[in-house]
Amino acid sequence: MREKKPAAKPVLATVAALAGVSAPTVSKVINGRDDVAAGTRARVQAALEELGYESPVQRRAKSHGPAMVDLVIDGLNNQYALEVLTGLLDFAASEDVEVVVSNVTPAKLHSANHEEWAQRMADAGRKGLILVTSEITAKALSSFSRRNIPVVVIDPLNPPRSGIVSVGATNWAGGKAAAEHLIGLGHRRIAFLGGPNAAECNVARLHGYLAALMSHGIESIPDYVLMGQFSAGFGVEGTRRLLALDEPPTAIFAASDATALGVLDEARRQGVRVPDDLSLVGFDGTALTEQTLPRLTAVAQPLFEMGRAALRSVLRLANGEVLDADHVELATELVVRDSTAAPRIHRAAAVARD
Amino acid sequence: MREKKPAAKPVLATVAALAGVSAPTVSKVINGRDDVAAGTRARVQAALEELGYESPVQRRAKSHGPAMVDLVIDGLNNQYALEVLTGLLDFAASEDVEVVVSNVTPAKLHSANHEEWAQRMADAGRKGLILVTSEITAKALSSFSRRNIPVVVIDPLNPPRSGIVSVGATNWAGGKAAAEHLIGLGHRRIAFLGGPNAAECNVARLHGYLAALMSHGIESIPDYVLMGQFSAGFGVEGTRRLLALDEPPTAIFAASDATALGVLDEARRQGVRVPDDLSLVGFDGTALTEQTLPRLTAVAQPLFEMGRAALRSVLRLANGEVLDADHVELATELVVRDSTAAPRIHRAAAVARD
DNA sequence: CTGAAAGCGCTTACAG
DNA sequence: CTGAAAGCGCTTACAG
Numbered sequence: 058m059r060e061k062k063p064a065a066k067p068v069l070a071t072v073a074a075l076a077g078v079s080a081p082t083v084s085k086v087i088n089g090r091d092d093v094a095a096g097t098r099a100r101v102q103a104a105l106e107e108l109g110y111e112s113p114v115q116r117r118a119k120s121h122g123p124a125m126v127d128l129v130i131d132g133l134n135n136q137y138a139l140e141v142l143t144g145l146l147d148f149a150a151s152e153d154v155e156v157v158v159s160n161v162t163p164a165k166l167h168s169a170n171h172e173e174w175a176q177r178m179a180d181a182g183r184k185g186l187i188l189v190t191s192e193i194t195a196k197a198l199s200s201f202s203r204r205n206i207p208v209v210v211i212d213p214l215n216p217p218r219s220g221i222v223s224v225g226a227t228n229w230a231g232g233k234a235a236a237e238h239l240i241g242l243g244h245r246r247i248a249f250l251g252g253p254n255a256a257e258c259n260v261a262r263l264h265g266y267l268a269a270l271m272s273h274g275i276e277s278i279p280d281y282v283l284m285g286q287f288s289a290g291f292g293v294e295g296t297r298r299l300l301a302l303d304e305p306p307t308a309i310f311a312a313s314d315a316t317a318l319g320v321l322d323e324a325r326r327q328g329v330r331v332p333d334d335l336s337l338v339g340f341d342g343t344a345l346t347e348q349t350l351p352r353l354t355a356v357a358q359p360l361f362e363m364g365r366a367a368l369r370s371v372l373r374l375a376n377g378e379v380l381d382a383d384h385v386e387l388a389t390e391l392v393v394r395d396s397t398a399a400p401r402i403h404r405a406a407a408v409a410r411d
Numbered sequence: 412m413r414e415k416k417p418a419a420k421p422v423l424a425t426v427a428a429l430a431g432v433s434a435p436t437v438s439k440v441i442n443g444r445d446d447v448a449a450g451t452r453a454r455v456q457a458a459l460e461e462l463g464y465e466s467p468v469q470r471r472a473k474s475h476g477p478a479m480v481d482l483v484i485d486g487l488n489n490q491y492a493l494e495v496l497t498g499l500l501d502f503a504a505s506e507d508v509e510v511v512v513s514n515v516t517p518a519k520l521h522s523a524n525h526e527e528w529a530q531r532m533a534d535a536g537r538k539g540l541i542l543v544t545s546e547i548t549a550k551a552l553s554s555f556s557r558r559n560i561p562v563v564v565i566d567p568l569n570p571p572r573s574g575i576v577s578v579g580a581t582n583w584a585g586g587k588a589a590a591e592h593l594i595g596l597g598h599r600r601i602a603f604l605g606g607p608n609a610a611e612c613n614v615a616r617l618h619g620y621l622a623a624l625m626s627h628g629i630e631s632i633p634d635y636v637l638m639g640q641f642s643a644g645f646g647v648e649g650t651r652r653l654l655a656l657d658e659p660p661t662a663i664f665a666a667s668d669a670t671a672l673g674v675l676d677e678a679r680r681q682g683v684r685v686p687d688d689l690s691l692v693g694f695d696g697t698a699l700t701e702q703t704l705p706r707l708t709a710v711a712q713p714l715f716e717m718g719r720a721a722l723r724s725v726l727r728l729a730n731g732e733v734l735d736a737d738h739v740e741l742a743t744e745l746v747v748r749d750s751t752a753a754p755r756i757h758r759a760a761a762v763a764r765d
Numbered sequence: 766c767t768g769a770a771a772g773c774g775c776t777t778a779c780a781g
Numbered sequence: 782c783t784g785a786a787a788g789c790g791c792t793t794a795c796a797g
Contacts, residue, residue: 069791079768084792094766122535125511139493146514157479158512160500181476289702322704348643348672350679423775433784438776448782 067108076104125155126371127178130189131163135315136343137360141189141211144364152372157183163191171197179204185371190214193221207374209367216257222374223384224367228258231356231389232265232310235338238354238391239308240273243399244336248281248306250295250316259284262312262340281306285316292319300327307400308336314345317353321396332398342392351395359387421462430458443530443558452557479509480725481532484543485517489669490697491714495543495565498718506726511537517545525551533558539725544568547575561728565721570611576728577738578721582612585710585743586619586664589692592708592745593662594627597753598690602635602660604649604670613638616666616694635660639670646673654681661754662690668699671707675750686752696746705749713741 086101192214210223252259285291311317317339342357564577606613639645665671671693696711
């Protein structure tokens with residue numbers, strides 16, 4: 058529902074009254090006729106400015122309806138994107154903003170003609186652009202910024218550069234929390250199944266994990282750190298490699314829920330019980346974590362809120378406001394469920410003591 | 412003799428004269444008011460068509476940018492909606508159509524002011540409206556059709572009435588295929604865990620299941636048919652009730668993948684092995700079916716294609732074309748994976764024979 | 766140059 | 782339901 062301001066929308070007659078001329082004269086100034094005295098023209102123009110007058114045509118062109126923003130998701134087909142989208146759409150509805158959604162692969166995004174794209178958005182009166190887990194070049198960004206179209210990236214692949222507005226999660230702190238939870242349970246042989254090396258969020262998770270090991274005096278073992286994709290397939294493959302080691306890990310920190318799903322499947326296939334024989338922590342905290350057996354201990358990202366925050370930032374920028382910071386990270390939270398426990402050796406020792 | 416130049420841009424009064432009504436009446440038709448007799452409306456619309464009249468608003472909306480349609484999803488947060496959305500967005504991209512997505516609960520949808528909503532869409536030059544798993548009243552529908560905004564419903568909750576264009580799947584055939592697969596494996600005690608009674612698709616699945624039983628001379632047992640929701644929670648609850656029966660079923664046909672997920676969890680909790688002790692067939696065929704252990708045998712709906720077909724229909728209608736049929740059902744397909752097997756008794760007998 | 770008056774195209778309020 | 786009448790916001794034609 059759109060609220061009508063009590064302040065009456067300025068009409069040609071209003072402007073005329075303020076400028077002390079007749080309506081036809083204002084009409085002439087607006088339409089660029091030359092039969093108006095310079096002084097009169099100046100007075101009328103001042104009045105137009107002051108009242109923020111817009112002709113019906115201008116008003117219409119300026120998108121008569123609710124504000125609209127574009128949202129581009131790379132690979133809609135995962136739980137992660139879905140939750141970001143839901144948060145964003147819910148907030149959009151409450152703000153009376155409409156969202157044009159596109160599902161675009163990174164390759165297509167990269168090869169797109171950004172000038173044309175930005176011009177089309179400007180013509181359509183779009184207020185801003187939100188990208189999810191994509192990267193954007195400085196050159197492409199300038200196509201939009203030159204047209205006053207703000208761009209916000211959710212969970213950017215690149216490290217946050219100044220000039221690119223982005224919303225992320227505290228990936229480093231999340232990685233640290235995951236590893237510390239496992240260390241706290243008594244684990245020392247903790248593996249990391251990461252995503253793409255190029256993804257900044259993945260690198261941050263890795264370094265959080267390394268920081269936790271280091272601060273507890275645990276040496277990191279290169280064989281325990283595998284980089285791949287945020288996918289179940291990589292979880293399966295990585296687990297196979299880890300369990301084939303002479304000294305396999307007692308715990309795995311998977312850098313995404315999807316990866317953890319793969320770990321769970323491969324462990325089951327090999328008769329390795331989770332959490333009895335192997336502890337497992339995921340990352341993302343999507344609805345998937347509740348659907349596995351055992352339910353998955355995971356670092357939850359505030360995906361819903363990230364969608365919300367990104368839209369809020371775009372609307373603020375479109376409104377000419379200044380943001381507190383270009384890059385914002387929302388807090389992750391470790392949610393302990395059923396896939397983590399003390400390592401076997403510990404429990405065996407505890408039983409022996411009894 | 413009065414010679415009118417044909418090049419003259421048609422104006423409201425021109426249309427009125429041709430239709431033999433007054434200008435205000437034409438104005439009402441254009442703006443979708445409901446206080447115009449059907450016959451009068453038809454005459455006016457014919458005149459509008461013949462003269463190619465366009466209001467200033469329409470003229471502006473039309474000349475600018477790619478076509479846009481609105482998509483309203485009820486409860487985005489499930490795999491089903493996600494796959495429909497993906498199919499629809501991919502086709503939209505290839506057709507250079509933009510999609511405005513909203514996530515609206517059924518309650519909100521019901522209480523919405525459809526007149527205002529339809530008028531906003533008309534003002535914004537939207538080509539059509541697509542609803543996913545929602546119901547729409549005849550009254551609401553008329554708000555849109557009066558403004559020449561076609562509406563297509565994907566997987567409608569109500570039985571397809573004439574006048575409502577919808578895209579669904581062959582739910583009855585799918586239900587029959589699921590039950591026949593189980594019967595073919597030797598099962599006779601087959602339960603059905605359904606969705607809401609109000610959902611037409613669910614009723615069709617149930618009757619497909621019943622038809623299969625009947626055609627094989629298997630009596631249907633009331634205790635084996637439970638109606639609830641398309642959710643994992645109901646899968647858990649239903650399984651609990653079924654396994655507590657004096658003579659529990661040897662197979663369960665779950666009317667959604669989510670329900671099947673719940674069945675799987677509860678079976679595991681009770682130490683009932685799938686498919687050894689219990690066979691399970693799901694319905695939807697979302698990506699979930701590949702992620703479970705065992706992987707889920709399921710009736711797959713062509714969700715991707717349903718999204719695609721719905722958009723295609725809306726664009727055709729917007730283009731003034733006539734559809735072959737108001738309601739279309741795309742074929743479901745049984746995909747056999749690892750959650751179904753011959754019932755125990757059968758296998759025991761087979762072993763005894765060896 | 767300027768603006769009263771007429772006009773344009775559309776919408777609104779309301780009597781019948 | 783319908784349309785005469787009034788109104789709205791803007792533009793045009795033209796007298797001064």
